[in-house]
Amino acid sequence: MTLTAPDHTQAVPALAAPSLAELGLRESATFDRATIADIQRAAETGIYDIRGWGAKRKVPHFDDLLFLGASMSRYPLEGYREKCGTDVVLGGRYASKPLRLETPVTIAGMSFGALSANAKEALGRGASAVGTSTTTGDGGMTPEERGQSKHLVYQYLPSRYGMNPDDLRKADAIEVVLGQGAKPGGGGMLLGQKITERVAGMRTLPIGIDQRSACRHPDWTGPDDLEIKIAELREITDWEKPIYVKIGASRPYYDTALAVKSGADVVVLDGMQGGTAATQQVFIENVGIPTLAAIPQAVQALQELGMHRKVQLIVSGGIRTGADVAKAMALGADAVAIGTAALIALGDNNPRYAAEYAKLGSAAGFYDDFQDGRDPAGISTQDPELSARLDPVAGGRRIANYLRVLTMEAQTIARACGKAHLHNLEPEDLVALTIESAAMARVPLAGTSWVPGATGTGF
Amino acid sequence: MCGIAALQLRNPQLRPKMGSLLSTMLCEIVDRGPDSAGLAVYDNPELNTLGKSTLSLLGADLEISSADIDALLAELLPEGATSExxxxxDTTLVSAEVATEDLAGAVARAYPEAVVAGRGERVTVMKSVGHPVEVAERHGLEGMYGSQAVSHTRMATESAVTAGGSHPFSVANDLCLVHNGSFSNHASVRRELKRLGVEFDSENDTEVGARYVAHRLQQGDDLETALVNLGKVLDGFYTLVVTTADSMAVVRDPIACKPAIIAETDDWVAMASEFRALAELPGIENARIFEPEPGRVYTWSL
Amino acid sequence: METFDLKVDDVRALNKAIHQSANGRSFAVEHPGGKHSLAVGVNASLDVEINGHAGYYAAGMNQGGRITIHGNAGVGVAENMMSGIVHVTGDASQSAGATAHGGLLVIDGNASARCGISMKGVDIVVGGNIGHMSAFMAQAGRLVVCGDAGEALGDSIYEARIYVKGKVASLGADCVAKEMREEHLAELAGLLHAAGRDGDPADFTRYGSARTLYNFHVDNSSAY
Structure with missing residues (x-):
């Protein structure tokens, strides 16, 4: 790196225009500019705002937790030399062919339809390169996706778009979806722009219509019926495939317990920050609980049933770094799933498309109108020209790189905590920076033994 | 979330077989709720005597002494009579020739921890945690006589797996209610009932339904009207079976997702969550079999 | 003919044997007793006779099988069927033929709520009545009802066609009665014939989508 002294001969830039504060203007905290825009948009269009990207509001998250690295009382492992295992087996409770992954970072369910075929292929390539799984979404399994995915989880959703027994038998695991973090209790939505001939064909829908997906499964409700449904899926696939149950985090203690009682091999828990697909903003921002608050509740349910580590817990919703991976696992997850982060790794919201985001009335880092199908990065679109911008081979490499970094980062932390396997991280390796996160994650506030809300601790 | 099997025997000749018939039905709904179970049996002469109140208390180890209760009932018991x-x-039965409220009051004062699971002159309620078939065996269901009976297997949703949280909920004389589904506004209805002076034993949503029905009956509704009113107040998903001293009712919410199937012959009427629970009933091959329509109250009297 | 007596044999063995069978085989199931998941995942042109009442999801995801239930069927009979024929001689419970993509489902008796929910190409012929919310979000295929239909028939229907002979308690959002043209009379005659039923197609009324909910319009917001 070369340092250059500043050149004082250049003209001093003109003074910026006076700030709003200097003009004596004060923005309302209640009616801020985004709120004003929302009200105006509602009044103009008569329909709620629909968007992707999960909750944007600030909620207590993994950033509010810190690890207690080893020093004197505990011994760290030597990085790069002493092994820190990352493998995970998912679904050994009942399935004769459980999934054996090399890293606990998996790719969450995102549909072909919501995403382009190239994006789906890239996710499959990237996941396969590092020995992890990828997941279909609402709309069926594409040959590209199956072909490029070593481990493919087939989602079983209320709409059953594209659901067929041949693909069920081709899948490596089946994920019965009850809900998503962005919208626990809500159905799906895919606007007409994305219902192209191929998407419409796969979903048995007219081309170009707004597709609405049901919020409840058509042929079962509640855990007593779910148990019978899971048994049917097992019978159809001769008890080979692991069966996951995915829930949106709202009452995860009860929902996890009921998923276990219904016979799930794996519970997938999606916090409110999760969700790439489009849904009502009012839903995304106001329904569900943060990932951080959800994990300890689910783990408690598993522990009380004697099923922790026997029924695996996959956590999603706001996983971005290896630290997040390690923190989720320390709180009791067996694996994590990434959605939004994977799309960003593929090139979503990349500043190179700044001019095009501007044309769409957005900006790099803010673009969330995945439902419109006009994604400049060629990911959340069915437009052939835009899709072609994403090279599935290069995209796959980016995904693989990113997954490797997440894994290595998690290992770095685990070694520092003296663990020879990621699964040996535990809540006692963590402290919290804020009272809120301490209460939610059920770990002590840093430097104290205080876990707010817990009985029998405190000063 | 649960399994329900209920049977009303119109033909008295079948009543000695009540226990064995209900056991068979219960075995088939165990999968729907293996956490815990409850049974209610009407008009069993070994359990209930007309003219005598009987309380069904949770647990077999309450160590209740008849003398303690007699002391509190001294003024009320007929000359020379004692409680039993x-x-x-897993159930303790306490009986005496006094009004049920008086007997319940005496038990509550002498044994404040005791939880009353059933009350009345004609019904005994037996509830416990554990595998439903074992619960039934421990209570000797197989050999029981009865005119009506209800069994319930529970997969607890949002409240604890306890005997108290099991169904049926029997909160008024000879009244029992079982539920499959989940009420979505039970907390508000509970608050309103509490405001009206109704007391609760558990956090269970079904208890709210039972207390609501008991409250309406007390207000003068007949069973059918009480259930129609329940449909106006309680939101969510439900299939309910309610039994009284001489009748049985079935109702489902207007969306009607939770399963229910009814079979009826001249000799009996049965309701279950699934057909397999009805498969072995005598004369099932010629029974009228149908699913209750959404939002409609069905009642049958003995 | 291979026979499974479910008083002795378990459902898993039955389904496994069916999955391993080639075209042309036939199976009899005795004492089904309302058990669940009978003959699910059939993937060959073979015959299964279920002699009694079946529980949930009988003949689920059938591909090419000819499956007869001599009795009543529980929730979700022939759910997600792809092809083949499923025949119920008695009544069917909720969600009969849910999300099925193809094949023919014949129910001689009544079908309860949500018959043909989200159907995606299957043909369903019901001899009796159907319950409420039937053909909800029905995407493709034909639903023939020789009796009456319950509340909210065809709510949010897409391109499926419904033929009802009796009364319709009420139509769901975006479902309307439509003209019976020659091609519909011919289509219905074919379906009735395939289901082994008599009846004059001219006695039926056709219902389908008004297609007003296909793309959001603010004036329809109450229907969402």
Missing amino acids: VRIVG
């Missing part, structure tokens, strides 16, 4: 304490499986 019996253990049936």
